[in-house]
Amino acid sequence: MTYTTIRCDHDDGLATITLNQPEKLNAVSRRMISELKACWEALATDTSVRAVLLTGAGRGFCAGADLSDPDRAQGATADSGAALEHFFNPVIRTMRALPKPIVAAVNGVAAGVGMSFVTASDIAIAGRSASFLQAFARIGLLPDGGSTWFLPRLVGDARARAMAMLAQQIPAEKALAWGLIWDVVDDAALMETATTLARRLANGPLALASIKKALNVAHGNDLSAQLDVERDLQRELGRSEDFKEGVAAFLAKRPAQFKGR
Numbered sequence: 199m200t201y202t203t204i205r206c207d208h209d210d211g212l213a214t215i216t217l218n219q220p221e222k223l224n225a226v227s228r229r230m231i232s233e234l235k236a237c238w239e240a241l242a243t244d245t246s247v248r249a250v251l252l253t254g255a256g257r258g259f260c261a262g263a264d265l266s267d268p269d270r271a272q273g274a275t276a277d278s279g280a281a282l283e284h285f286f287n288p289v290i291r292t293m294r295a296l297p298k299p300i301v302a303a304v305n306g307v308a309a310g311v312g313m314s315f316v317t318a319s320d321i322a323i324a325g326r327s328a329s330f331l332q333a334f335a336r337i338g339l340l341p342d343g344g345s346t347w348f349l350p351r352l353v354g355d356a357r358a359r360a361m362a363m364l365a366q367q368i369p370a371e372k373a374l375a376w377g378l379i380w381d382v383v384d385d386a387a388l389m390e391t392a393t394t395l396a397r398r399l400a401n402g403p404l405a406l407a408s409i410k411k412a413l414n415v416a417h418g419n420d421l422s423a424q425l426d427v428e429r430d431l432q433r434e435l436g437r438s439e440d441f442k443e444g445v446a447a448f449l450a451k452r453p454a455q456f457k458g459r
Contacts, residue, residue, distance in 0.1 A: 199240065203230035205255075206237050211248040211400040211458075213241055214393075217312075220256025225264035226311055231285040238292040248458050249400035250296070251392060252319060253303040254312075262310025262333055282342055286311060290344045293318040294414060297407035299399040303392035304328045304370070304379070314343025316379070317352060320410060321399075323392045324370040325385035330378060335365045351417065352378050403440035403456040 205216040215237060217224035226234075241247050254260050293300060293315070302319035309331040316322045316330070332349075334341045341349070341362050349358035353376040361368065370382045383391045399406060408431040416424055435441055440456045447454035 199233075199236055201233045201237065203227065204233050204237060206241075208247065210397075211246065212251060212393075212397050213244070213247045213249075214251045214253070214396075217252075217254040217260055219264075220254075220258070222264060222266075223256070223258030223261035223307060224254040224312070225261045225267075227264040227267040228269040228281070228285070230264075231281070231289065235285055235289050235292075238289055238296070241298075242292055242296055247298060247400075248402070249298050249396050249406075250300045251303060251396040252300060252315060253389065253392070254305055256306075258306035259302075259304045259308040259328065260310075260312025260315060261307055262312050262331075265337070278339070286314075286343055290314060290318050294344075297410065299396075299402070299406050299410065301392055301396040301399065303388055304330075305385070305388055307331060307367075309333050310341075311343040314341075314345050314348070317348035318344060321395065322379040323381045323383060323388065323395065324373065324379050325388040326370055326382055327385050328370040328373075328382075330368045330370075330373050331365065332361045333365050335363055352376075401456060402458075403444060403454070404438050404458050405435050405440065408435055 203217075203219050205214075205218050207214045207216075215234075217230070219225065219227070219230065241250060299321065300319040302316045302322040304316055304322060304324040305328060306325070307329050308316050310333050313330050313332065332341050332345060340346070346362070349361060353361070357376055368376075368378070370379070373379050374382045412424075412427050412431055415427060419427065439459050443456060444454045
């Protein structure tokens with residue numbers, strides 16, 4: 199598929215999605231979310247891709263929804279939930295269920311749904327100048343894109359409520375201290391650091407998909423149910439080629455060469 203608002207590049211098992219409307223700080227138009235939906239759905243079934251790196255072109259990761267988009271429904275009778283139901287929510291669901299790790303490289307601001315893209319990823323690394331903003335209350339809306347689910351689990355209930363209600367910008371260092379992201383690096387080192395990490399995951403074992411699956415269901419399970427999940431997934435992994443290779447490499451004291459199967 200040819201994209202006009204994003205780029206999707208493939209290189210040796212790693213797919214890199216770049217939000218590509220830098221003149222608007224990669225604000226999400228109807229066209230962009232449609233292209234993202236198609237892109238994520240294609241990656242979900244692409245067996246040549248084993249990890250995904252998500253970033254933004256220019257000086258911002260994503261400024262949220264494009265409020266100037268002429269395709270956006272407006273007016274008192276507009277259905278603000280329709281776009282969520284048909285475009286935004288499927289993207290978040292696909293990202294979270296994707297059986298491959300997602301690394302977000304956050305350059306500049308991540309606001310609104312842009313912040314949702316970060317929290318729906320598996321590992322987020324931010325440049326030192328990056329910031330995070332739940333801006334919805336400023337325009338009379340509530341956080342969406344799964345933010346009311348992700349934020350309390352990542353930063354705690356008190357911080358999640360304050361971020362949503364006060365709509366204050368959170369700098370990268372504070373986001374790191376709160377547990378919203380994995381790491382902060384100098385801006386100049388962001389893409390190299392994130393790409394190196396994403397490529398490491400792309401060369402990782404089949405177990406990465408099972409780790410993601412187990413963690414996704416853990417919040418809804420009690421300990422007994424989660425132990426059953428671990429048992430079932432471990433049974434499958436114990437029969438995998440990657441497990442055999444991992445053990446052989448450990449005994450031979452050499453790096454493992456995982457194939458993702």
